[in-house]
Amino acid sequence: MSINRRNFLNIFLGTGFLGWVGSILYPLISYLIPPKVSEAKIQSVKAGIAADFPSNSGKIIKFGRKPVILIKTNKNKFVALSATCTHLDCIVRYRADTNQILCACHNGLYDLKGRNISGPPPRPLTAFNVNILNEEIIISKPSEMS
Amino acid sequence: MNKKSDDRLLNWLDERFNISPFLDFMKHKQVPIHKHSVWYYMGGVALFLFMVQVLTGILLLLYYQPGVDSSYESIRFIVTKVNFGWLIRSLHSWSANLLVLFIFIHMFSTFFTGAFKNPRELTWLSGFILLALALGFGFSGYLLPWNELAFFATKVGTDITGAVPLVGKAIKIFLRGSEDVTGGTLLRFYAFHVAIIPAIFTFVLSVHLLFIQRQGMHEPDFYKKLPREKQKTIAFFPDFFLKDILLWLIVLNILLFLAVFFPWDIGIKADPFASAPQGIRPEWYFMFMFQTLKLLPAHILFIEGEIVGVLMFGVGGVAWMLLPFWAGKINAQIRTRVLTTLGLLVVAFILVMTIIGYVM
Ligand code: HEM
Ligand code: FES
Numbered sequence: 001m002s003i004n005r006r007n008f009l010n011i012f013l014g015t016g017f018l019g020w021v022g023s024i025l026y027p028l029i030s031y032l033i034p035p036k037v038s039e040a041k042i043q044s045v046k047a048g049i050a051a052d053f054p055s056n057s058g059k060i061i062k063f064g065r066k067p068v069i070l071i072k073t074n075k076n077k078f079v080a081l082s083a084t085c086t087h088l089d090c091i092v093r094y095r096a097d098t099n100q101i102l103c104a105c106h107n108g109l110y111d112l113k114g115r116n117i118s119g120p121p122p123r124p125l126t127a128f129n130v131n132i133l134n135e136e137i138i139i140s141k142p143s144e145m146s
Numbered sequence: 147m148n149k150k151s152d153d154r155l156l157n158w159l160d161e162r163f164n165i166s167p168f169l170d171f172m173k174h175k176q177v178p179i180h181k182h183s184v185w186y187y188m189g190g191v192a193l194f195l196f197m198v199q200v201l202t203g204i205l206l207l208l209y210y211q212p213g214v215d216s217s218y219e220s221i222r223f224i225v226t227k228v229n230f231g232w233l234i235r236s237l238h239s240w241s242a243n244l245l246v247l248f249i250f251i252h253m254f255s256t257f258f259t260g261a262f263k264n265p266r267e268l269t270w271l272s273g274f275i276l277l278a279l280a281l282g283f284g285f286s287g288y289l290l291p292w293n294e295l296a297f298f299a300t301k302v303g304t305d306i307t308g309a310v311p312l313v314g315k316a317i318k319i320f321l322r323g324s325e326d327v328t329g330g331t332l333l334r335f336y337a338f339h340v341a342i343i344p345a346i347f348t349f350v351l352s353v354h355l356l357f358i359q360r361q362g363m364h365e366p367d368f369y370k371k372l373p374r375e376k377q378k379t380i381a382f383f384p385d386f387f388l389k390d391i392l393l394w395l396i397v398l399n400i401l402l403f404l405a406v407f408f409p410w411d412i413g414i415k416a417d418p419f420a421s422a423p424q425g426i427r428p429e430w431y432f433m434f435m436f437q438t439l440k441l442l443p444a445h446i447l448f449i450e451g452e453i454v455g456v457l458m459f460g461v462g463g464v465a466w467m468l469l470p471f472w473a474g475k476i477n478a479q480i481r482t483r484v485l486t487t488l489g490l491l492v493v494a495f496i497l498v499m500t501i502i503g504y505v506m
Contacts, residue, residue, distance in 0.1 A: 033316075034323045034330065060419050065326065067419050083421070087444075088452070089305040089327075090298055093421030104422045105302055106440045120451060122444045 044140035050078070050132045058094025058101075061139060067091050068128055068139060073112060074099065080128035080139045081114040087121040101125070175362065176379035177386045180369045185255035186386075187393050189358075192252055194394040195245035196351070198401070199283075202238040203340065210290070212336040214329040217292035218415040225412065236405035242284055244401060246431045249277050257469075257489050260482070261364035267470035269361070272354040274467045279347045284429055286339040292332060293413035298426045300335075301327045306439065309456045328418070427503065434499035435459055437506075466492075 042064040053059075056074040060067050060083050069083035071094050081101070083091050090105035100117075101110040109118045114125035129140045160166050177186060209228055211220040224231035253273060256262050262270035289300045304327065308318040323330035369377060380386055414423075428436050438459075442451035465472075476484050 032320060034319065037324065060421060062419050069421075085422075088302040088439075090301060090422040090426065091420065104424045105298060105426045116444070120440065120442070120444050122450050 042141075044138050047137040047139055049135055050137050051135065053078075053137065056096050056099070058096075060091060063128070063139065069094065069101065069125075070130070070137065070139060071101075071112065078130040078132070078137060079112055080130045081110075081125040082128070083125075085121055086116065086123040086125065087119075092125070172383045173381070175359075175382035177363050177382050178365050178369055179378040179380055180366065182255075182259055182366060185252075185259060186363055187390060188248055188252035188255055190390045191393060191397055192245060192248040193351075193355075194397060195241050195248060195401075196347075198241045198398075199238065199245060200344070202234050202241065203344075205234050206238055207340060212290070212332055214292065214332065217290060217332060218412070221291045221412060225409075232409055233405060236409045237401065239410035240404045240408075241401055242287060243429070243431075244397070246280055246284055246429075249280050250431070253277060254489065254493060256364075258486065259364065259366050260485075261366075262470045262473075264470065264474060266357070266361060266364060269354060269357045270470050271467065272350055272357065275350050276347065276354060279343055279350065281431065282343050283339065283347070284431065286335040286343065288429055289332060289335045290339060291412060292416050294416050294420075294423060295413050295426060297327065297416035297418070298422045299428045300331065302426070302436075303428060303432070304331075306452060306456060309450065309453045310460070311453070311457075326418075430500065430504075433503040434496045437499045437503035440503075 045061060045063050045068075047059075047061050047070050053070075053072045055072045055076050058069050058071040061070050061080070062068075067083035069081050069092055071079045071081075073079065085092050085103040085105065085108055087103065087106060087108050090103050092101050092103045092108075092110065095102045099112060101112070101114070102108070103110075103119070103121065107119045108116065108121040110121065110125055111117050114127050116122065116124050127142055129142060131138045131140070156165070156169070160169075177183075206224065209220055209224050209231065211217065221235065224235055226232075228234075256270065256273070285300075285303060288296045290296075304318055304321045307321060308314045310317060319325065321331070321334070322328070323334045365377075427433065435455075439452050439455045442455050444451050446454045473481070473485060
């Protein structure tokens, strides 16, 4: 196949035109994708005095930019779990009457180990470590997740 | 203005812009009259409500300040301090809901009367895009007051898009402006709501109306079969047009009644670090999808329930959008029956799921 001058020009200009369109679209689309905000590597947060925390209750704690639910069971044991429902991102709450964790958005239920026991949530809640240091509650990231 | 000066003005314009073809067109355009003629008015009502949205929306812009620390406060300011601010906001919210309602009524009426068929495929397609944009208006507007209900509904709504295979994650981050629903999401939704969607909507609406003007109103089969002299019509201008205006006035009164006696609630300010309260729900027109997702089990054959749901609605939506392009392929003898049954099933599904959503 011989390439005549018209064909050559068409291909040459066509490629140039595509490149031009691309050079317009690329920055535009890139602009729409938000930049990554570097997340401060938080390893632990303090959550108040252990004795002041009412038993059989739960509270949402700010762990960096993520919510964590801290629960003091009726046996006065502390449990900390990711508060982000694994179904569709709502924030869970502690149910004192049944000692379970409820997500009100679609009635997802978890037990105190964070296991999804009924409703739509597909996965368990990630557990965090809780330590009491000098009377103060310290929540820290589970070791395998950093 | 008397008749004479009327003519003088028209002549003056005609000399400069040659408007007589347009006037002739308006004079000769006829609208068929038959037992289903009422449905011809539904699109017009939607058009009127959209104009109400533009007007009240622009008025809200004078005081609304997007931002995590200002959205809720500025709307509180509008409804408590600004003269008649409560009315403008209530009108915008009520009219938004009526608009979506009338778009649905309009769409189903063109479905059941068969108006979507050849040669009106593109009218249907542009109408479907308008529905999608109106839903986008509603979804983005819902978050703007930055209240608790809207905050969690937006979290859920945007997280659902994450279930779309392959591109889901990118869409979710594009919508949210980051991994989470934050002040950045609020700003994005604001831009969608007051600039991007209005611009696209206005363009598609113009195209939709242009198609309708070029083709005239659809005549149902039973009407087409009537002998010529039995096919009653009225002139679009001024007869049909005046009826349109009359209906708009009635709708405006209903709207004012609703806005005054059932003012729209502001709710509680959103707190991104609080448990979701009981009773999180989207606006009623998303309820049927929301409720379906709620009823799906966590896993269907190893696939997460909501992925199945999202795929189902995605495929269903595309099929509905492309309706005129495949409906013609159904065997002509059973076509009407098949389509009517299908339409009734869709309506029944939407109604049942919506009702379950509110009583459960
Ligand atoms: C150019 C057109 C529009 C502009 C400039 C506009 C502007 C605004 C503004 C500033 C707000 C925030 C104030 C508030 O929340 O009350 C708002 C809210 C809202 N808008 Fe619009 N809007 C427009 C069209 C629409 C349309 C067509 C719809 C519906 C299909 C719609 C639905 C809503 C909804 C549901 C809210 C939330 C209402 C509330 O809870 O207060 N808007 N709009
Ligand atoms: S988001 Fe928690 S159950 Fe749906």
